[in-house]
Amino acid sequence: MGHHTDATDERLEQLDSKIDALMGHVKALEYGLRLMIGTHPRPDVVLHALDRIIDQAGQPPILSGAELGPLYTAALQQGLEIIREQIVQSAAPYP
Numbered sequence: 001m002g003h004h005t006d007a008t009d010e011r012l013e014q015l016d017s018k019i020d021a022l023m024g025h026v027k028a029l030e031y032g033l034r035l036m037i038g039t040h041p042r043p044d045v046v047l048h049a050l051d052r053i054i055d056q057a058g059q060p061p062i063l064s065g066a067e068l069g070p071l072y073t074a075a076l077q078q079g080l081e082i083i084r085e086q087i088v089q090s091a092a093p094y095p
Contacts, residue, residue, distance in 0.1 A: 034086065043091035050087060054080050 004012070040046050054077070 033083065037083070037086050037090050040090075043087050047084065047087045047091065050080065050084055054084065 037043070037046070
């Protein structure tokens, strides 16, 4: 065990590159979402819609990570809660 062939090493490098690219795409979506949250004229409407999604998260087939495992579902639910907090903060009046 622990012995990697050249093909295995190459495959690991390819997967690492794909993960880096996916993380870049996720970060771009995160910034876009923050922009939309911060400029939305009715954060209360967005919050209501998100609460409905959160209530259904983890329940098949909507947003279920059953095919991807419990780590996916946990990360999805955590991400939705973070988005919810950002919406609540954006709806608060400026000091």
